[in-house]
Amino acid sequence: MRQSKTVTAFLVLTAAVSLAARQSSTSQPQQRPTFRSGTNLVLVDVYPMKDGRILQNLEQTDFEVFEDGKPQKVENFQFIKVEGRAPEAEKRDPNTQEEGNELAADPKNRVFVVYLDTKGVSIEGAYRSRRPLVEMLNRIMAPNDLFGVVTTEMAPAQLVLGRKLLTTEDMLARYWPWGQRGSIMRTQEEQNLNQCTISPTTNKEMYVDDRGIQRRMIDVMIDRLREDKALEHLESTITYMSGLRQTRTALIVFTEGWLLFQTDLGLLTPLQVFKSYDNTPAIGTANGRPIISTSAQAGSGAACLREMTRLAMLDNRTRYNDLLRRAARANVVFYPVNPIGLTMFDYPIWQDATPTMPTDPNQEPKMLLVEQLNRIKDRADGLLQAAETTGGIAVVNTNKIESGLDRIAAQLEAYYVLGYYSTNQAFDGRYRQISVKLKVPGVQISARKGYTAPTKAEMAAMDAPKVVVAPEVAAAETAKADALGMLSRIRGSAELYGAGVQTKTGEV
Template sequence: MVRRRSMPCIFHSAFLLFILSSLLSAQAPPTARSTTSATPTFRANSRLVQFDVIVLDGNGRPIRGLAQNDFKIFEDGKPQQVRSFDAHETKLTAQPQEPFHLPPHQYTNVPVDEPRGPLTVILFDTLNTPTLDQSAARRHLIEFLNELPRGQQTALFTLGTRLRMVQSFTGQSDVLLAAAQRILSSQSPLLTTEKEHQRNEDDLIYRERMTTPTVTGPGSGAAPQAPQDSDLLAGTTARLRDALTTQEQYQITQRVGITLSSLVELAAMLQGYPGRKNLLWLSGTFPFSFGPNPFVRSEQHDRSNFDIAVHQATSLLSAAQVAVYPIDATGLHTHGVDLTNTGESMTGFDSSTQMPRMNAGFARQMQEESDAQTTMDEIAEQTGGKAFYGTNGLKTAMQRSVDQTSCYYTIAYEPQNQDWNGKFRRISLKTERPGATLQYRRGYYAFPEPEHTPQESTIKLAAAMRPDMPDSTALYFKAQVLPPDTDHHSVRITYLINPQQITFTDAAEGRKHAFLDLLAVAWDRNGKDVGHSADTIDATLTQAEYLKVLRTGLQASQEVTVKPSAYRVRVGAVDRLSQQVGTIDVLLSNAPPK
């Protein structure tokens, strides 16, 4: 038995994520017609830990042809038994498959061609990068994309006050180049640069010097400054210093929150793509680490708000096989006084420490640089990537990130310790190959298997429905999308969902149960919502219905009433138990001309 119910509502696109999440989670279980997998999804009591490893020779080239017995795995110092082993090699010279030839108005999110190597995701970070450094990084990015081998599937995102996709996955360098050239430098509203920090310190030191009482001798003719006035001005300077410190801490906290949520969003989107994904993160600062102690560096903020979030982001990236390659967009660092400032903060002596301010300034800059590099190394180590800093060759860093992953190995083992207590566990991998360097994630957080709520699944689906996100492919389906015509004012959608990716649970009398949410949103050319529909599939199937679904797929239908300005429609589905999402973006054939 299958039931379905939907609830229409109208809202502004700025509140799309919030309202769509509320819309889907608030409605009672509706229905649709269902189909399921030839092999149902089972939940085992034991779990496997899976990770990718890159093996490099002394010249930094990948070593090919290794086998399972070439590796030994240890977790917290205890040997582990390998349960599965796979070798992967990039073959960009292979001929691409012929695209699907579907009937008119039919679409699918099944990839036309399986990736012939790791996917590359470039994250151009304007939130954490000074404006001048963005310009240089963009130039290196364009040079890198200009020489990208054809067929290397690459997507381009920017991180500002939110994550935004500039170009979805494509193996065409010219398309990526055109997208990169549209990226403009923008000043981060939440970043205090070294130049701005020195300028603030210059102003504060000047104020302190001006408010220090002047010692006057007899007969000088000068009236001594009133102590109470000096104290008042000094107190004002102290409060101003505290305010600037509080502002910087607030900015860091905001940047950490935005960056974390964006990485989680990327991980959720990339989880639907098979195999390894390389995330090339071009940024000027990295406000947190992925190690066991993510906030031991110089940037201070409310750590308790983010420790768990950082750990969860690490776990999500690992589950999605995403290796992070932090690349310092500021290039080779030099220390000293910014020439556009007065230099007050780097001259004279600090009365509180009795040390030259110049020495203290250099020490702070070198400590911050060391902390930043250690943070980058930890991010790379905990995800299986590599950090690049202390160089102006950003193009070379990006190229090496891609070249070194042309061959990698995927290893999975079942931990002897099956106590999923959320603690960090260290992974150690060894090989007897002489001179080999191993690149892999160095640990994981032993979180228990999450119990997903309907609210989580709908939030995940709503996030994937944004018009600036690529199609999600964790849940395969085909959709027939019929645009409005003279007889119909709505978009008519028929789903056919792959049963092999639906989680079925046992119900009474030998029946099977499936729970999925459906969402369709129409957009105009300006990215404004001009119509949507949300439904839930609550299917309880007899054995005969279940077997039929396994053969033919789970079918459901929707209608979306749209405004005449509708230009494109995005349709999506999520399996509530597995949280797997699939989306398809469709241009309407009757869309108004530009």
């Protein structure tokens, strides 16, 4: 009970602070290169790695940049080496969410977003991750770096970027029980599913075959519902972050992974019992006689069929692939971290799970442990795919997540920024693919994958005369900013709540 109250208090506090973020949030455009005076300057951040470290001392002539296969002339070149950590007292947080987003657009400022998959991490995983996460942030955060924390319980547009770590360290230490995977607690939507998994003919829970294992239908459907919502939130996060900056945004995702459910027609068979209940009223008359039904399914057969059919027909594998391609295009790089470490069990201990007996007497039933290991492997494979597709590093299948976080820090300790003016002067709103080659052999590079060109209408809007704001309106906006500035002094909780390309050797 004490733990529940603690988490509730945390959510209330973070919701209050996130209100300020909502007041200052503005709609973010899709990722666009920076355009100045009618010319399109495109920035490309490049991370050349050799022996686990960034290769330094490279020259501008060592790089070749191509847009849609056509060579581009590199006009701007800069090597950025991350400075050492500054004392917290010397760091200055942005006063508003808008100011933080403006600072994020500067390629010299690195941006880290910690993504907490609350429904996808167990309470044990949340506990194990808190100290390594803080230590990694302490190690990699330079004076001008920005970071924020997003959870699946918030809208991505509530992300607030800041620089100070002390308050966030305290929040992570005090409110570590954020992991909810395997919890018996259910949302209202999940509770509503329960009536759809109780047979109206027997009034008993229905069981289904789930990859060779007999499980309660409610558990299977809640797994699908949670993954559906997790991917939906990730999609929204990628969309929001794609408008923040041209150069890399590091998305450090704490999750135990996803199974990426696909269509399972076998889940539809038990649902046919609801068809006869489509027109049965809970209270009313039938054949001229009054009735009061005691069935939980009365009047809800059609609704059950719709939602359960939707969940059974999910194709999350295709959806996940599309999500990662979008992230790569937006230069949002995944650094997935599975904090639970090595384990042999995937099902929560309180759930029923027994092997399905095969109809063929000569066939052996599937071993429960084998299926659990298969599920763990599927989750890890998805996280590895996320890192490979976007150019990041995955920390999976290890009890020492600190060493994995060290590898992430090493990749981000320095980088090169190349700037070129595109030879394609068309404002057509189309995606343009960027590739970078390095003349130095034996080097693995990760770089920006591409960008979306602006349209003629967007260019016209950028060239339109600026609107002069009346003094009284400007004063009101200043007062609003000052109020948000005051809130930013307690923004630690806002920081916590506040929100297919493979790399090749020498080419990306």
